[in-house]
Amino acid sequence: MVLAEKWPILLRHEQAAEWLQVWSDLGRAPRTIDAYARGLTEYLTMCERAAVDPASAKRAHVAAYVRELTERPSRRGANVVVLDSGAGLSNATIQQRLVPVRLYYDFLIEDGVRESNPVGRGRYTPRRKLAGHERGLVSRVKKLPWIPTEDEWLRLLEAALGEPIRNRLMLALAYDAALRREELCSLRTDDIDPAHRTLRIRAETTKSRKERIVPYSASTGVLLSLYLAWRSSITRARGPLFLSESRRNFGQPLSIWSWSKIVRRIALAADVPRFSTHTTRHLCLTDLARMGWELHAIAALAGHANPETTMIYIHLSGRDLAKKLNAGMKHIHSWRLDKLAALPPGEAKELER
Structure with missing residues (x-):
């Protein structure tokens, strides 16, 4: 075995x-x-x-x-x-x-070897009307994904400027199309449709095993054209899009581990150690939520099988909370600010003089 x-x-x-x-x-x-x-x-x-x-x-x-x-x-x-x-x-x-x-x-x-599972899992219990589910063996801590601040993102972009065209293109696609690490490294030349600026993410490379088509921007298209010209100097054969530039594996498909090392090097150079290959995906989906994209559209781009996963980015963006705050508190805010801005009678007369 x-x-x-x-x-x-x-x-x-x-x-x-x-x-x-x-x-x-x-x-x-x-x-x-x-x-x-x-x-x-x-x-x-x-x-x-x-x-x-x-x-x-x-x-x-x-x-x-x-x-x-x-x-x-x-x-x-x-x-x-x-x-x-x-x-x-x-x-x-x-x-x-x-x-x-x-x-x-x-x-x-x-197989009938035993009758119960000692690990167990959280399960629905009708008697617990408030909780709804019984807690699992170990309580799960749910944290929102980390995304870089504007200053950290700018430092990362500056650090990436000195990278080869391949690495800059990979960062651009990872953010532009919210790609996972394996989806990015598994791209092939025939997955690209330059006429419509789209990528085909094959089912076997996705987490949900569902194929999807995602767009990329005109700026990323420029990087792609430059990279394809460089790639043709190595090989004109169709196949994996991203090729290794190292002496040991020159011309071979770039592995996910090599890409992780590249991103780690850029992160340390920018002094943003928390940045990883998945951060660009988190940032893209959060930015789309901030721009007002609908939940189903974000889920379609991300390839999420469960809409609850997409909701993480809605929460992270604070979009819904900000909308409710602006709509529900507008009158109260204006009333309190008017009161704060109002001048005492004596002071008002003094200003009129």
Whole structure:
């Protein structure tokens, strides 16, 4: 089994290896399988240290695993950029680690190995009229995405000016079309329609597995023309749009990891360490919400399967709150300001003289 070669602990846990193989055979993305394998092997390792059979583990054992995750120091140490859990791992990372464990136990239940899932999940309870849902094993922290300020964005653009045409084009497309990292790096020459200034985002590269057509601006079109002229000096063959410029992989498709390193270098040069390959997407969708785009239009551009995801950017832009404040408080604001601006009778007569 290929997975067992990378994760030897699976050789000692046949059911876990079988579950991962099922997901792999069903065509799940390799990185998804890798993330599931990593999370599950961490849990299996903890079970072995505690001399517990994972197939018969109880909620107390899962709770011990959660405690271990919350107390684990970050690999980045003092250089960690964002820390929202108050411990070594963020809330989002802990949630991510629990997903494969929960799915593994779902698999055991389906196979009749056990009757209940010790991880569980938030579920609807009719008796809780106010809450509506029962809390999951670990409460989920929901934070709005970070976007750069105008000053930070200007510093990033200035730092990007010294980059090769390819990198500037990739930043422009990532913002212009709100592209995810994989969508951007997976673009091919035949995905471009210069006549209509649109890109075809193929289903296999998207998170929702749904194809979509997105536009790009005239300014980005200029960068694209310049880059295509440069690319033709390497190859005139159709294929991946973005090619590596390094000596080791010259002319090969640019990987998502290389793109992440490029963006990280630009972010540090601009002294905006929180900037990442996903920040341009957040900024674009927030800007569209600020400009008054409708929810369904933003969702269509972003390729969101769930409108609630798109609502994050409506909230982040503050558009709805500002609109309600201006409409509902206009009279009250004007009344109070008129009162503040009014002069006492004596002072008014003094000014008339």
